[in-house]
Structures are given as structure tokens and as C-alpha cells.
Amino acid sequence: MRQSYHQLVVSHDSLNCKSSELLDEFKSHRRYFSVSVSVPYTDVRTHKPVQFYPGKHPCEKPADMLRQIINASSRPGDLVADFFMGFGSTIKAAMALGRRALGVELESERFNQTVKEVSELVGK
Structure with a gap:
């Protein structure tokens, strides 16, 4: 073995700490979508259009x-x-x-x- 047990433990702890930091960073960028049995994943949006009312903007989004x-x-x-x-x-x-x-x-x-x-x- 090239390194002593103590050196391996120190290296492991250092790498494990970096891995934990990277995981936290990944989670902070991750986006969660509300997917369930009742709301299946789809890339097609199915929203009811905004109903007409006096003064409605022609491009109003739901x-x-x-x-x-x-x-x-x-x-x-x-x-x-x-x-x-x-x-x-x-x-x-x-x-x-x-x-x-x-x-x-x-x-x-x-x-x-x-x-x-x-x-x-x-x-x-």
C-alpha cells in the first residue's frame, strides 16, 4: 500500500465532503414537477382558456x-x-x-x- 490507513481516511473524508457539497448544489438547481397518478407527466399542456369577459385581453393566459x-x-x-x-x-x-x-x-x-x-x- 502506498498510503497509510490514516491518509486514506483523510482522503476519503475530504472527497466525501466535496461530494456532499456537490450534491447540495445539484439539489439547489433541480426543478421538481408535480407528477402523480392524477397528474401524469406530459410535455403537452392542457389548460382551459380564459373565458371571455368584458375587457378581456386577447392573449390572456390561464x-x-x-x-x-x-x-x-x-x-x-x-x-x-x-x-x-x-x-x-x-x-x-x-x-x-x-x-x-x-x-x-x-x-x-x-x-x-x-x-x-x-x-x-x-x-x-
Whole structure:
């Protein structure tokens, strides 16, 4: 044997510590999806569209779909950005899930209305 037992134990402990740190780092980057018998894995999203209501934005996304995407791609405290904010559905879902949110909207009237709605949510 080239190394003494003590040297092997020290090497093992050092490598084991590094392995543990790498495992923790891996777990911190890993994304968990809600897959179960009732929610099988699929890469096809099946969400009901947002029903029509007066003033509905033509591209409004279902809130449950946005929550699923935000949960799969971020953690609480992360920043979620929506550069085509519209009615702010993504911003509202992100805030409800404990994320920070940034929204950009070209139409100033729509932007001001969404800022007002989000401010009311924050005030609650």
C-alpha cells in the first residue's frame, strides 16, 4: 500500500465532503414537477382558456398554467420578468407565489391599469 490507513481516511473524508457539497448544489438547481397518478407527466399542456369577459385581453393566459410554469422555473424570491405584460397575469401569479416581478407593456393605458391592479393586490 502506498498510503497509510490514516491518509486514506483523510482522503476519503475530504472527497466525501466535496461530494456532499456537490450534491447540495445539484439539489439547489433541480426543478421538481408535480407528477402523480392524477397528474401524469406530459410535455403537452392542457389548460382551459380564459373565458371571455368584458375587457378581456386577447392573449390572456390561464392563471393555473402560469403558476405551473413559474413553479417549475423559479423559486420564491426569484425575479420573474414579463416583457409583454398585458393584463399582468404573469406578474400577479408570480407575486402570489412569492416571486419578485418585473413587467413591461407598450400600451400606456393598459400599463397604468395593470399597475393599479397590482398595487391593489400588494395593498391587501
